[in-house]
Amino acid sequence: NAGVMQNPRHLVRRRGQEARLRCSPMKGHSHVYWYRQLPEEGLKFMVYLQKENIIDESGMPKERFSAEFPKEGPSILRIQQVVRGDSAAYFCASSLTSGTSGGAWREQFFGPGTRLTVL
């Protein structure tokens, strides 16, 4: 049973280009979360999606960033007109369900991440 898959693992872009990051959740998981991690910092929540729906995008910048999780295929995090400040590791995680059950919410399984470098 494959885990969460992300590609590419490393992505180099020049300022002004577009970055497209892909995430395939674990089999049977329909909930995807995207996080950004800067060096020596914690994980910052960006967006939470279910199939064909954005549930919560409160952590995602209003401009240049977008995310989708189509009915078929991987979830995509898209960054338009990248700037140097976008350089970071982007992790996606998937879970079986969302919300809580008896006070416990579902653990998240993380992918290996995409390291984005903007030159």
Next chain:
Amino acid sequence: GQQVMQIPQYQHVQEGEDFTTYCNSSTTLSNIQWYKQRPGGHPVFLIQLVKSGEVKKQKRLTFQFGEAKKNSSLHITATQTTDVGTYFCAASSGGSYIPTFGRGTSLIVHP
């Protein structure tokens, strides 16, 4: 938004010494999870705590959830070089499905 403070930021220990990291919140938490991230790797789920005063053990790791559900700790007994990495707590409150991650504690074990 909810703040989760994690201390210390770094901890150097000699192999065999104990290690503890603490996670604190000003609000009452619904639950807390702990993750480990090896250098260059991705976060891996360790455990989840839900009940007030809960204590769980995994071999040399002991996890505690405070009585008031506002703090938690992870304690490692007799550290080994394989324990090297950054330990994150992730907490939620008020039924939110979005966890807030602490900044992590990086553990460095010297052989």
